[in-house]
Amino acid sequence: VAEDEDGDVRSAFPRLENCSSESAEGKVLLKIHQRREDANLSFEVWSSAEGKQLAQRFKRAGKGKRQRQRAHVVSEPFGHRIPMNVCATTIASSVRETLARRSPWLSSCLDGAEGFTVSHALGEDDFEEIFGPVDGDQLDSLGGSVHCRKLATRSLELTMPSRGAGQNLLTPASLLQCLEFSTPVGSMSVRSVVSAAGLAGTQLFTILLWAFILGLPEVLEACRDIALQQLERSTVALVLGVGHAIGDAEMLRSAYWCVRESLCTAGVPDDWLDGSGPVRLLKGGYLAHRSICKTPLKVLSKALLEDASLKQRKWLTSTDCYTLCQVHRKRSEDGGYPHIYELRLDHSDEILMSAQREDELCPCRIFARKSDLERSEHSEDYLGCVTPNFWGTLFILYDAGADMEALSKDADWLRGLPLRPREVVMKIGYETNVFGDSPRKVSVDFVHNKERPSMGNLKPRWDKKLNSYALPFFGRVKKASAKNFQLVVNGDQNTIFLMFGKISKDVFCLDFRGPIAPLEAFAIATAALAKKRAVS
DSSP states (O other): OEEOTTSOEEOSSOOGGGSOOOOOTTEEEEEEEEEOTTTTSOEEEEOOSOHHHHHHHHHHHHHSOSSOOOOOOOOOSSOOEEEEOOOEEEEEEEEEHHHHTTSHHHHHHHTSOTTOEEEEEOOOTTOOBTTBOOOHHHHTTOOSEEEEEEEETTEEEEEOOSSSHHHHHOOHHHHHHHHHHTSOOTTOOHHHHHHHTTOOHHHHHHHHHHHHHHTOHHHHHHHHHHHHHTOSTTTHHHHHHHHHHHTOHHHHHHHHHHHHHHHHSSSSOHHHHHSOSSEEEETTTEEEETTTEEEEGGGGHHHHHHHHHHHHHHHSOOOSSOEEEEEEEEOOTTSOSOEEEEEEETTTOOEEEEEEESSTTSOEEEEESSOOTTOOTTSTTEEEEEEEOTTSSEEEEEOSSBOTTTTGGGTTTTTTSOOOBOOEEEEEEEOOBSSOOSOOOEEEEEOBTTBOOOEEEOOOEEETTTTEEEOOOTTSOOBOOTTOEEEEETTOTTSOSEEEEEEETTEEEEEEOTTSOHHHHHHHHHHHTSOOTTBO
């Protein structure tokens, strides 16, 4: 308490509960209540005419150190010390009821009885302060949820999260701004209104988080699209933190591949280690954006599992019908390396997969869709690689998993990032034939439905008229070549499972059916086009 100039005793810091809990007609009073994680710290605050200065000094005193401390501000005009334990701040604001009811979440609370509460949980996995862990006793009283309680007919109390991404991102001003975005302006749609606002940085993610809580799907989708378009190394920690808080699989998937490429392609970025940029990689497997949010990388495990499952279904699952394709080879201007191969559907010319071979001994990396020479094996489109031995007699197809041996130098920093070791999918063998006095012999070793088909190439017959070995290709192959072959099981020529042959100088036919899957068929084709020192 404090005495004013007339000697009357009054409350120096009046509680909002003492104020009117009713709002004017057509208005809704929102009391936004935010707890502090360091509520156990003791402060001694003096009254001051400079409220802004007081708040700034109070913030610095409360955030810089973890130990018990006191804040002192010059007393004006009364000069009385007022000891207080600051645990929360509350801001009250009146908004139009029609605007508040645009949110189904707020509307459901307004329609409830007095004391009715609705909650929205946000992700809470291992969120800690950047500068130290939260005490166990304190953790029980804190939460990562947003609560809305009806105080009176047109009065709501919102309690903000006391930890997690929502603690620093959710602000009262952004709540009102998010509600305004949900109102179309003239002929402009909600998406157009959000795009015209030019949201960027933390403001974008603040609006996105509020849109999720308030139940405004159009604002949420518009903000999410902008966030994913602007995704880069400087914003990935925000995408990760907010994506985990709202459980958005698309944001987590995009964040995973951005983080993985940043960490694994050229080593851990320097600015992630020295703190010179907004993103910091912390030991223990955490990615932080300044002091706004800190998220464990382990929350990306589901994104990795879903990616592996999707690639298995799409690229490593065979069908009993034939798939008719062509392989197009692109070489450098002098005919040398790098070589790029494209697998195209025969009837539509659609590019299904592409592959890159930098030189004759490098692994041939396979990607979904069209190839880009700047892509790495840690990108989302990466499907696997075909690795040759020196003589060109053995080619091993690996899946899209990570080469853990190559990443061992950064193992300490990668410990928290979910990674799946690569596995062998298929082995393609060529019999040594230096002098070229007989046709090539090809064998394929792989597992299908827990069985190993004995698959090899069909032996060509000598054609006296052509004075060469020949095979019937049913009009699919146009040019004679030592690379032409057909794969059968146990020498049964009645069923051809794969057919590869030359159409023109850099175009080849590739037809296949189960048990050979699309990725396996393309790997066999790239192996056929590779240089072989011991096979003529």
